Amino acid sequence: MYALKHEENVCATCPSPDCLLKCQYMEFSKEDAHKEIMKVVRGEDSVVLKDCTTCYACEEYCSRGNHPYYLICERREEKGILTAPRPITNQWINMTEMQGKFMTGSVEDTVMSCCMLPELKKLGSGDIFAEIESSFVFGAEFMCPAVHTHFAKPSVIKERLPKVLERYKGLGVKKVVCMHDECYGTFTSIAPAYGMEVPFEPVYYMDYILERLKDLKERIRPLGLKVVYQRPCSNRLIPDKFPLVEKILGKIGVEVLNRTYDGENCLCCGDIVRAICGYQAADDIQKRNVDDMAASGAEYCVFNCPFCQSALSDKVSKAGLKPVHIIDLCKMAIGEKEV
Amino acid sequence: MKDILKPLVDIVGEKAVSNHEEDLWYYSRDPGVLEPKRPDYVVAPKTTEQVQAIVRLANEEKIPVVPMGNGMSLTGIVRPLKGGIVMDMKQMNKIVEVNDRGRYVVVEGGVSQGQLKAYLEDNYPHLRHSIPDAPPGTTIAANVALHGQGRLSMQYGFNSDMVTGLEVVLPNGEVCKIGSWCMGPYWFSKGPSLPDLSGLFLGWLGTTGVLTKVGLRLYPQKKLRDVEIFVVDRAELVEDIIYRLSHTEMTEDLTVWFQPKPLMFKGNYHITVYFTGDTEEEVEFKRKLIWNAVQSYIDSKDGGFMGIAPMKSGLLEQPQRTISVFADVPKGGGFEYSGPITLVENFPEYTAMFEEIAAKYNLLYAATIRVIAGGHAMMYGMSFAFNRADQEMMDRVKTALDEATEFALDLGGIPWKPNVSEQAMAIQRMDPSTLSLMKMVKENLDPNGIMNPGNWEVN
Numbered sequence: 191m192y193a194l195k196h197e198e199n200v201c202a203t204c205p206s207p208d209c210l211l212k213c214q215y216m217e218f219s220k221e222d223a224h225k226e227i228m229k230v231v232r233g234e235d236s237v238v239l240k241d242c243t244t245c246y247a248c249e250e251y252c253s254r255g256n257h258p259y260y261l262i263c264e265r266r267e268e269k270g271i272l273t274a275p276r277p278i279t280n281q282w283i284n285m286t287e288m289q290g291k292f293m294t295g296s297v298e299d300t301v302m303s304c305c306m307l308p309e310l311k312k313l314g315s316g317d318i319f320a321e322i323e324s325s326f327v328f329g330a331e332f333m334c335p336a337v338h339t340h341f342a343k344p345s346v347i348k349e350r351l352p353k354v355l356e357r358y359k360g361l362g363v364k365k366v367v368c369m370h371d372e373c374y375g376t377f378t379s380i381a382p383a384y385g386m387e388v389p390f391e392p393v394y395y396m397d398y399i400l401e402r403l404k405d406l407k408e409r410i411r412p413l414g415l416k417v418v419y420q421r422p423c424s425n426r427l428i429p430d431k432f433p434l435v436e437k438i439l440g441k442i443g444v445e446v447l448n449r450t451y452d453g454e455n456c457l458c459c460g461d462i463v464r465a466i467c468g469y470q471a472a473d474d475i476q477k478r479n480v481d482d483m484a485a486s487g488a489e490y491c492v493f494n495c496p497f498c499q500s501a502l503s504d505k506v507s508k509a510g511l512k513p514v515h516i517i518d519l520c521k522m523a524i525g526e527k528e529v
Numbered sequence: 530m531k532d533i534l535k536p537l538v539d540i541v542g543e544k545a546v547s548n549h550e551e552d553l554w555y556y557s558r559d560p561g562v563l564e565p566k567r568p569d570y571v572v573a574p575k576t577t578e579q580v581q582a583i584v585r586l587a588n589e590e591k592i593p594v595v596p597m598g599n600g601m602s603l604t605g606i607v608r609p610l611k612g613g614i615v616m617d618m619k620q621m622n623k624i625v626e627v628n629d630r631g632r633y634v635v636v637e638g639g640v641s642q643g644q645l646k647a648y649l650e651d652n653y654p655h656l657r658h659s660i661p662d663a664p665p666g667t668t669i670a671a672n673v674a675l676h677g678q679g680r681l682s683m684q685y686g687f688n689s690d691m692v693t694g695l696e697v698v699l700p701n702g703e704v705c706k707i708g709s710w711c712m713g714p715y716w717f718s719k720g721p722s723l724p725d726l727s728g729l730f731l732g733w734l735g736t737t738g739v740l741t742k743v744g745l746r747l748y749p750q751k752k753l754r755d756v757e758i759f760v761v762d763r764a765e766l767v768e769d770i771i772y773r774l775s776h777t778e779m780t781e782d783l784t785v786w787f788q789p790k791p792l793m794f795k796g797n798y799h800i801t802v803y804f805t806g807d808t809e810e811e812v813e814f815k816r817k818l819i820w821n822a823v824q825s826y827i828d829s830k831d832g833g834f835m836g837i838a839p840m841k842s843g844l845l846e847q848p849q850r851t852i853s854v855f856a857d858v859p860k861g862g863g864f865e866y867s868g869p870i871t872l873v874e875n876f877p878e879y880t881a882m883f884e885e886i887a888a889k890y891n892l893l894y895a896a897t898i899r900v901i902a903g904g905h906a907m908m909y910g911m912s913f914a915f916n917r918a919d920q921e922m923m924d925r926v927k928t929a930l931d932e933a934t935e936f937a938l939d940l941g942g943i944p945w946k947p948n949v950s951e952q953a954m955a956i957q958r959m960d961p962s963t964l965s966l967m968k969m970v971k972e973n974l975d976p977n978g979i980m981n982p983g984n985w986e987v988n
Contacts, residue, residue, distance in 0.1 A: 275826070275833030277762040277797045285793035461836060468827050469820045469834075500838045 192348045192384040194264055200256040201231045209248035209258035214457065216241050227258060230265050239266050243466060244273055244340040245458045246426035249379070257383050259339065259426075266342035274466045279341040286337070288353065292329025300365040300393075301358075302326040303373050306333040309496040310369040313517045314395075316526045317409075318402045322367055331357050334368075334376035336424065340462050351376065352386060359389040367393045371494060375427030396434040399520060403441050409524040412443020417519075418488040418511070419446055420479075420502060421456035422495035435494070438516065442523035447486040451479055459498035476505055484509040492516050530569055530612065531590050537572050537614075540582040545573040545620065556597070556615045561865040562915065562923040562930075563605035563948060568595070568615040575620045577696065577704060577741040580638075584739065585702035587614055587979050594700075595981045596735040598671025599641065601664055603865045604948035606675065606734050610983025618668065621741060624648050628716070632656060632747045633693045635716050638670040638740050645669060646847070649747070657681075657750040659688050662848040662897075670740040675946040676732045678899050678908050680803075680847055681748055683775075683782045686902040688745075689731045692719045696742035697730055700975035708744065716744035729970060734946070735981040737974045751805035753812050754781070756844045759800040759823055761832040764877035767798055770832065771873050773822040774802060775904035779815040781805050785907070787880065788895035790858060798880075799835075801844065852912070855895045861916025864895075865926060867933040870908045871942030873900065882936045883911050890929040892922075908945055909937070952985055 201207075210216065210223035216238065218226060229236035242262050249259040266272075272279060286306060302322045304310040306329060315323055332354060338346040358366060368374035377392035403410065419435055432453065436446050451457045457479040464472035483491055483506065491506045493499035493515050503513040514522075521527040537546040547553075548570050557565040569592075574580045587594045593613025600607050609615055618639035625635040627649075636645060642658075643665025649656050659679030661672055672679070673689040685691055694708030694716040707726045708719040719727040730737050759770065767785055774780055782803040789795045802819055806812035826832035837844065843851060856864040871879065880896065887894040892913045899908045911933055913926045934944055934951050938958055944951040956964065967987045971978075978988070 272830045275760070275830045277760040277831075278833040278835055280762065280796060281760065281793055281835060284795055287792055289792060465833055465836065468824055469817065 192352070192386060194257060194260050194344070195383055195385060196231075196257055196261050198231050200254050201227055201258075204254065204256075206253075208251040208253065210238065212251045212454070213248065214455070215243045215245065230258075230262055233265060233268065235269075236265075238262060239269065239271050242266075242273070243458065243463050243471070244342075244423075245463075246339075246423040247454075250426040250429045250454065260344065260380070260383055263339045263342050263344045267344055271342060273340060273342045274462075278465050279343065282337065282341055283343065283346055286330050286333055286335065286350075288330045288350070290331075292327065292331040294328075294361070295324045295326040297327070297361050297363060298322075298325040299363060300325060300367060301361065301363045302367045303332055303369060304328040305368075305370045305373050306330055307370060307496050309499075313496075313515055314369050316521055317406060317524060318399060318517070318520055322398075327358075327361070334370070334373040334380075336372045336376045336380055336427075339380075340466070347380065348384060351381060351384075355381070355386060355389060363390050365391045365393050367395055367398050369395045370496075371422055371424035371428060371431075374431070375424045379427040394428065394431050394434070396431060396438055396516075399438055399517070400434065400441070403438065403520065406524050410442055411523060411525065413519065413523050413529060415444045415490055415519075415529075416447055416488050417444055417490040417492045418449055418483045418486050419452070419492045420459065420483075420494070420498050421453070422493075422498050423458055423462075425494065435492070435516065438520065439492070442520055444490075444492075444519060444523075446492075447488050449482050449486045451482050459495070459501040461497060461501040476502065480505045480509045483511055490514050490519070492519060530592060533570065533586060533590060533592065533614075536586050537570060537583065540586070541572055541574050541579050545575070547571045556600070556617070557608065559600050559602060559605055559608060560863065561603035561605055561948075562863070562927045563608065566605075566608040566610050567612065568609040569612050570614045571617060572614055573617040573620045577621075577698065580616070580621075580698045580739050580741050581702045581704060583614065583616060584698055584700060584979075588701055588977055591977050591979060593979050593982045594739070596638075596739045598639065598668030598674075599664070599666045601667050602671070602675065602946050604868075604946050604951070606946060606948070606984060607981070610949065610981075613979070613982075616739065618670065618739075618741075625742065626716070627653055627656070627747070629653060629656070631715065631717055632749075633716055633744055634658065634747055635694070635742055635744045636669050637742055639668055640670070641666050641668050642672070642848070649750070653747070655750050656747040658745055658747055659685065659691055660847045661688065662852065665848065669745060670743050673731060673743055673745070674740055675734055677946075678901065680782050682908070683780060683900050683903070685746070685748070687908075689727075690902075691746040692727055692731065692743060693717055693746055694719050694742075694744035695727055695730060695740055697738040698741055699738045700977070700980050704741070705738070710744070719744070729974065734984045736985045737971065737980060739980075752807045753809065754803065754805045754845060755812050755816065756804075756837065756841065757802045757816065757819065758835050758837055758844075759802060759826075759832055760797045760835050761800070761826070762797050763831065764798055764880050766826070766831060767800065767876045768873045770800055770823055770826065771900055771904055771907075774800070774819060775900060777815075777818045777822050778903070779804055779818050783900040784897055785876070785900070786895070786897040788855070790893065852895070852897075855893075855912065856914050859893055859914050859916050859922070861918050863915040863917045863923070863926075864912045865915070865930060866910040866912040867930045867937070868909055868911070868945035869934060869937030869942035870901070870906050870945050871937060871940055873904060873907050875937075875940045875942065876907065879909070879937055879940060879942075883933055886929050886932050886936075887913070890925045892926060892929055949983060956985075956987060
């Protein structure tokens with residue numbers, strides 16, 4: 191069985207317990223933050239195990255790479271602490287079960303991973319993805335199981351992720367273009383944290399787009415738009431990729447406006463919080479987030495994650511902003527979609 | 530049986546009567562598992578006078594008459610068990626009157642659910658009726674005749690409770706006006722404050738007369754509708770959750786459903802909660818009350834609201850089409866359900882037995898149960914899917930359905946739109962005084978036993 195690589199001493203000697211100190215959903219003094227994370231480390235009861243909303247942010251806040259978020263998940267499962275209601279947790283486990291209903295295209299050395307989200311297959315089309323559009327995989331057999339961290343079920347990840355990796359290995363692919371941050375985060379953060387070997391080179395889709403935009407440079411017509419960006423939770427697993435958003439948008443003439451809940455301070459889309467805590471917490475988060483977007487004066491709200499887009503599109507529209515996925519913005523810029 | 534083709538042609542015209550084998554084949558069956566029963570004639574009247582003439586003829590010749598809406602009951606109610614005439618009512622399809630401010634409609638006996646829905650959407654978009662989750666071609670009259678349910682049954686009771694009057698052709702051919710329109714122009718009450726004679730016809734499955742007109746209550750069509758699904762994994766929690774949700778009086782409709790496929794639904798009981806409003810504020814206000822009502826289950830981790838974004842458009846459809854998808858899972862496109870009505874408190878026991886029966890007969894199931902009239906009862910639709918080309922599978926379904934109904938009746942339930950064997954189970958359990966009264970009604974209204982014979986055979 192795979193085990194999380196976590197160094198107790200790294201936490202014990204941490205000069206600034208940012209994992210909890212910066213948490214947007216729980217408040218701690220520096221001293222208490224250190225005490226509570228050490229309780230988690232030692233497997234003792236902690237308020238963190240009860241109140242964590244699973245926003246992933248502590249993975250980013252920890253500057254020492256000691257995986258506080260994965261540790262919280264582990265401890266919760268060890269103690270039988272559920273995040274979401276039991277029936278919802280089981281529903282997610284069942285829904286993402288491998289049942290042999292996956293799809294693969296004409297797989298080549300480089301393959302596009304559409305995870306288990308049909309929207310990603312639709313987004314991964316057109317001239318930007320022309321070279322890999324037909325070389326795709328889709329379905330639970332290729333799905334990154336990172337979502338189960340939201341439900342404090344790392345055992346599901348430890349059971350399923352090796353099978354996913356094995357299936358990719360069986361295809362003989364060399365590169366996997368991950369169309370969802372969750373997948374890229376799984377292969378580059380979760381897998382190494384559990385000592386799993388990834389038998390291919392994971393490619394983040396925004397890196398892929400940046401390269402393609404170089405090829406398609408002549409076709410780019412700057413959009414001249416002002417936007418805000420909804421950063422997804424799973425981008426916290428791969429914070430080094432966050433700057434790519436501005437790079438891409440800069441290339442297509444889109445200005446990202448500053449706002450309070452941006453970058454490291456970004457707020458969760460609220461969907462998981464709704465399932466875990468109920469509507470009050472989710473409504474509060476969504477309202478603060480959308481009000482902040484509206485106050486920026488942006489015309490568009492740019493999404494990266496289809497879940498965030500689904501959770502917030504209606505609310506964003508009602509606030510007067512147009513919801514759009516970053517890929518669709520790129521397609522607009524090269525004339526494939528109407529602005 | 531005497532040849533009555535010519536007299537029937539004289540009544541309705543050549544195009545509206547048939548004894549051709551292909552027509553008789555079609556009218557001998559419904560989509561459920563019960564075996565076909567061949568009629569001798571099929572006739573499609575256009576007017577109440579034609580219905581009267583046909584019934585008089587049948588009474589003289591002692592030939593059975595089976596009034597039929599769209600023939601979709603699934604429980605074989607309009608199969609002509611003793612041959613005779615199947616009277617297809619679909620040509621009597623006029624919407625006679627809408628009283629906007631009185632919120633009722635009067636329709637002829639063959640008006641379909643889909644027709645009325647479309648008519649109201651086009652002409653009275655602020656009004657609606659209680660649409661059952663049945664194919665749009667099913668008729669209003671048939672639905673109330675078997676005490677049907679619909680999307681507003683949670684708030685207002687069985688669809689037959691929404692009847693505001695009837696025009697009935699009695700088995701002797703006389704026309705009878707039932708309700709307030711028997712003494713004035715208005716169809717606002719089927720009975721009160723007069724003696725409620727509608728009970729002589731509603732629930733009798735066409736064995737006491739032919740419904741040629743139905744008055745039906747209409748209700749406000751709110752501008753916005755939304756839905757949430759609360760999920761639990763323990764059947765014994767359902768009763769309390771229904772009690773809490775119905776206590777809010779904020780729900781348009783409440784249904785409970787469970788099914789093992791697709792896998793994401795396995796092991797859970799889903800409570801679908803619909804709510805409406807004319808403004809977003811109203812909808813959100815209701816949503817909050819609904820969430821608050823069950824928040825303690827979320828806190829205890831025993832239940833929660835599931836994400837429904839990809840399913841939402843289907844859930845908001847009226848009627849919902851998903852049941853047709855279920856019917857085709859084993860291929861062959863058939864399904865039939867046992868539909869007892871019982872108290873909400875019986876939910877755990879009945880569902881456990883149902884799941885046991887499904888396993889025993891190796892059948893795929895999907896169960897949908899509607900809460901009636903604020904929680905007084907639940908109306909079950911415990912469906913088994915089957916392949917129409919597989920008689921052995923159909924036999925298993927029939928046996929399983931009978932067992933499920935037996936169990937529900939033993940729990941104190943009553944059967945909804947019962948097939949012949951379920952009627953027999955009900956009769957067997959009825960108090961003799963009830964049976965005796967039913968017998969008196971039947972013998973007096975239909976002394977020759979021509980109306981849908983074989984059903985409700987209390988004699």
